[in-house]
Amino acid sequence: xxxxxxxxxxxxxxxxxxxxxxxxxxxxxxxxxxxxxxxxxxxxxxxxxxxxxxxxxxxxxxxxxxxxxxxxxxxxxxxxxxxxxxxxxxxxxxxxxxxxxxxx
Amino acid sequence: xxxxxxxxxxxxxxxxxxxxxxxxxxxxxxxxxxxxxxxxxxxxxxxxxxxxxxxxxxxxxxxxxxxxxxxxxxxxxxxxxxxxxxxxxxxxxxxxxxxxxxxxxxxxxxxxxxxxxxxxxxxxxxxxxxxxxxxxxxxxxxxxxxxxxxxxxxxxxxxxxxxxxxxxxxxxxxxxxxxxxxxxxxxxxxxxxxxxxxxxxxxxxxxxxxxxxxxxxxxxxxxxxxxxxxxxxxxxxxxxxxxxxxxxxxxxxxxxxxxxxxxxxxxxxxxxxxxxxxxxxxxxxxxxxxxxxxxxxxxxxxxxxxxxxxxxxxxxxxxxxxxxxxxxxxxxxxxxxxxxxxxxxxxxxxxxxxxxxxxxxxxxxxxxxxxxxxxxxxxxxxxxxxxxxxxxxxxxxxxxxxxxxxxxxxxxxxxxxxxxxxxxxxxxxxxxxxxxxxxxxxxxxxxxxxxxxxxxxxxxxxxxxxxxxxxxxxxxxxxxxxxxxxxxxxxxxxxxxxxxxxxxxxxxxxxxxxxxxxxxxxxxxxxxxxxxxxxxxxxxxxxxxxxxxxxxxxxxxxxxxxxxxxxxxxxxxxxxxxxxxxxxxxxxxxxxxxxxxxxxxxxxxxxxxxxxxxxxxxxxxxxxxxxxxxxxxxxxxxxxxxxxxxxxxxxxxxxxxxxxxxxxxxxxxxxxxxxxxxxxxxxxxxxxxxxxxxxxxxx
Numbered sequence: 001x002x003x004x005x006x007x008x009x010x011x012x013x014x015x016x017x018x019x020x021x022x023x024x025x026x027x028x029x030x031x032x033x034x035x036x037x038x039x040x041x042x043x044x045x046x047x048x049x050x051x052x053x054x055x056x057x058x059x060x061x062x063x064x065x066x067x068x069x070x071x072x073x074x075x076x077x078x079x080x081x082x083x084x085x086x087x088x089x090x091x092x093x094x095x096x097x098x099x100x101x102x103x104x
Numbered sequence: 105x106x107x108x109x110x111x112x113x114x115x116x117x118x119x120x121x122x123x124x125x126x127x128x129x130x131x132x133x134x135x136x137x138x139x140x141x142x143x144x145x146x147x148x149x150x151x152x153x154x155x156x157x158x159x160x161x162x163x164x165x166x167x168x169x170x171x172x173x174x175x176x177x178x179x180x181x182x183x184x185x186x187x188x189x190x191x192x193x194x195x196x197x198x199x200x201x202x203x204x205x206x207x208x209x210x211x212x213x214x215x216x217x218x219x220x221x222x223x224x225x226x227x228x229x230x231x232x233x234x235x236x237x238x239x240x241x242x243x244x245x246x247x248x249x250x251x252x253x254x255x256x257x258x259x260x261x262x263x264x265x266x267x268x269x270x271x272x273x274x275x276x277x278x279x280x281x282x283x284x285x286x287x288x289x290x291x292x293x294x295x296x297x298x299x300x301x302x303x304x305x306x307x308x309x310x311x312x313x314x315x316x317x318x319x320x321x322x323x324x325x326x327x328x329x330x331x332x333x334x335x336x337x338x339x340x341x342x343x344x345x346x347x348x349x350x351x352x353x354x355x356x357x358x359x360x361x362x363x364x365x366x367x368x369x370x371x372x373x374x375x376x377x378x379x380x381x382x383x384x385x386x387x388x389x390x391x392x393x394x395x396x397x398x399x400x401x402x403x404x405x406x407x408x409x410x411x412x413x414x415x416x417x418x419x420x421x422x423x424x425x426x427x428x429x430x431x432x433x434x435x436x437x438x439x440x441x442x443x444x445x446x447x448x449x450x451x452x453x454x455x456x457x458x459x460x461x462x463x464x465x466x467x468x469x470x471x472x473x474x475x476x477x478x479x480x481x482x483x484x485x486x487x488x489x490x491x492x493x494x495x496x497x498x499x500x501x502x503x504x505x506x507x508x509x510x511x512x513x514x515x516x517x518x519x520x521x522x523x524x525x526x527x528x529x530x531x532x533x534x535x536x537x538x539x540x541x542x543x544x545x546x547x548x549x550x551x552x553x554x555x556x557x558x559x560x561x562x563x564x565x566x567x568x569x570x571x572x573x574x575x576x577x578x579x580x581x582x583x584x585x586x587x588x589x590x591x592x593x594x595x596x597x598x599x600x601x602x603x604x605x606x607x608x609x610x611x612x613x614x615x616x617x618x619x620x621x622x623x624x625x626x627x628x629x630x631x632x633x634x635x636x637x638x639x640x641x642x643x644x645x646x647x648x649x650x651x652x653x654x655x656x657x658x659x660x661x662x663x664x665x666x667x668x669x670x671x672x673x674x675x676x677x678x679x680x681x682x683x684x685x686x687x688x689x690x691x692x693x694x695x696x697x698x699x700x701x702x703x704x705x706x707x708x709x710x711x712x713x714x715x716x717x718x719x720x721x722x723x724x725x726x727x728x729x730x731x732x733x734x735x736x737x738x739x740x741x742x743x744x745x746x747x748x749x750x751x752x753x754x755x756x757x758x759x760x761x762x763x764x765x766x767x768x769x770x771x772x773x774x775x776x777x778x779x780x781x782x783x784x785x786x787x788x789x790x791x792x793x794x795x796x797x798x799x800x801x802x803x
Contacts (some may be wrong), residue, residue, distance in 0.1 A: 046466075
């Protein structure tokens with residue numbers, strides 16, 4: 001059952017997975033940066049003011065949450081495009097023979 | 105596919121209409137309650153009808169959605185649109201603690217509370233990027249299912265099922281405890297009766313309709329809880345700032361709070377209270393030196409006080425209070441020792457400036473990066489603990505089984521990704537408001553309550569302290585007849601519940617908030633109940649004990665277990681083991697250590713194998729539990745740990761964040777053992793590929 005459902009893995013799949021990992025890693029890096037900087041530099045950020053709030057306070061109370069939402073929104077759009085492109089490619093080459101499975 | 109898309113759109117439209125109707129009905133209920141209060145209906149009636157009517161609505165939805173079909177029962181037929189799954193997941197995720205507790209933590213502990221806000225929202229980025237879409241494409245029924253199929257053998261599945269049950273059960277007991285508290289406070293029902301009324305609503309859903317009924321009730325519960333959170337907030341804000349949407353404009357309130365905090369810190373009366381409290385702490389310390397003698401002395405003093413009050417013909421309330429204190433005196437030496445120790449701790453904690461609450465605008469207020477070496481160390485320690493707790497909550501959030509299973513119910517992987525986005529949006533809506541509520545309540549307390557004469561305190565103080573002196577207590581410590589901030593003790597749990605009364609809003613708003621808290625607790629309890637029952641019935645009974653069980657038998661097994669688990673949890677909650685509250689945050693550490701590396705590596709690392717995952721999960725859990733046992737006072741006592749606490753802590757990290765050690769340890773062991781043992785089978789590798797790439801059915 002599982003093996004029957006296998007997509008044919010070729011260079012299109014290889015580059016899809018490479019791009020997926022790159023995007024995932026990039027977005028996670030942004031996520032990590034926010035998570036480390038906002039608490040670590042809280043006192044230093046508080047010297048600046050944003051909308052009347054100390055900047056560090058605002059980032060932890062509102063800013064970081066909006067960044068999280070933005071990261072997921074970007075991921076949703078990017079992955080939909082990558083998957084659509086992969087599906088279009090595999091449909092176009094459906095008649096050709098599949099290459100050896102790629103290693104992730 | 106065009107036809108299926110059209111059907112899906114139609115389904116979403118129908119759902120939107122139904123929930124719009126539900127929301128209108130809810131507003132009508134609110135309007136009727138507001139009118140009833142003005143007409144002079146008794147308060148307990150108001151509370152009871154609010155709670156009973158909302159629970160009846162949830163039970164009604166559950167009854168309409170009853171099913172015995174396997175796919176419907178376990179994963180709601182996998183056709184829940186992303187937006188609605190987002191609503192349901194948000195309700196599933198936001199527990200009584202999120203709803204009632206978050207603003208309270210921010211009120212009491214200032215910016216330290218942001219660790220919860222950031223942790224509980226940032227975790228959804230991990231969920232969206234690393235887990236949800238892949239698990240959806242895997243497409244079975246539970247989280248242990250994934251472990252079983254990806255790694256083979258029954259051991260990963262069994263460890264997964266055991267961890268699921270342990271984590272979810274602790275969490276479930278706390279939800280039911282919350283249900284009992286809310287219903288008993290607002291209706292005058294007893295605590296136990298409150299539990300069973302609430303539980304009835306939960307049971308009708310999970311028992312009759314499984315995931316399908318739970319999903320559609322959770323959507324309704326989200327609507328109730330968000331309205332209940334926003335109404336008092338917007339009202340308070342309009343009263344204080346003239347602006348209904350305070351998200352960006354409450355900075356002026358924050359500045360005024362900071363200003364008032366400075367004044368109070370320098371206030372001589374407050375300093376006097378601090379001094380008196382320190383003296384009390386010393387007294388308690390002296391009492392602890394010779395407990396039996398102190399008990400006798402205390403008893404004589406209390407008796408004498410009652411006698412003098414009676415002789416003086418003092419107000420009845422004062423006599424009654426003295427009599428109650430006498431009646432509740434400790435009877436054994438152990439009780440007395442506990443009482444004196446607690447007296448000392450409480451006095452010491454309140455003997456800090458601002459009643460022990462850090463200034464709202466100062467991060468890591470415990471220390472000072474430019475101060476003495478000790479202050480610098482405290483600052484660094486606070487900062488490290490903040491980050492450790494935050495990451496722990498993030499990984500735990502992404503790995504909680506009852507949240508993960510919700511993403512099996514969407515129609516596709518793409519919808520699962522979207523659904524995480526919607527979930528986070530709906531959760532953020534509440535978490536953006538929690539700091540605002542904390543600041544508005546603090547403004548009200550600092551400006552309008554502190555400084556009042558003791559005999560003219562607002563009604564909510566006496567009302568709540570009658571319910572439980574642990575929630576609100578007031579004592580004129582320096583005897584000047586005025587209330588100082590150091591003399592008022594508020595528990596974090598009632599900040600949200602009492603906010604409407606603190607702000608002078610009508611009583612029906614309090615009932616509304618309670619109904620919201622109840623919705624938050626019930627929706628989470630529903631999801632947890634089903635997750636536990638499915639882990640046992642599906643992963644243990646069907647996959648291991650009796651693989652030939654029919655689909656119908658599996659559904660029946662799950663239903664029986666739902667009943668059994670619900671009663672077990674209710675009985676545990678009825679014991680009122682307050683100690684269990686400490687373990688809620690522990691649940692996040694345990695979930696993170698058990699599942700996070702196992703799930704993420706299973707998807708992103710083809711080489712991960714059976715031996716690696718077993719070793720990794722056991723190591724992660726082992727390290728986490730070890731750290732808790734050696735560091736949590738309660739567990740240290742239970743296991744007789746004698747090594748000094750200071751030697752047990754690593755980098756000064758609190759046991760609540762034990763997962764920051766468990767996750768990396770599990771990850772490392774999993775990498776190591778996987779590399780040293782033969783790779784996964786061809787079938788398991790094929791599963792990895794199937795999860796990574798969209799299949800033809802997603803075209």
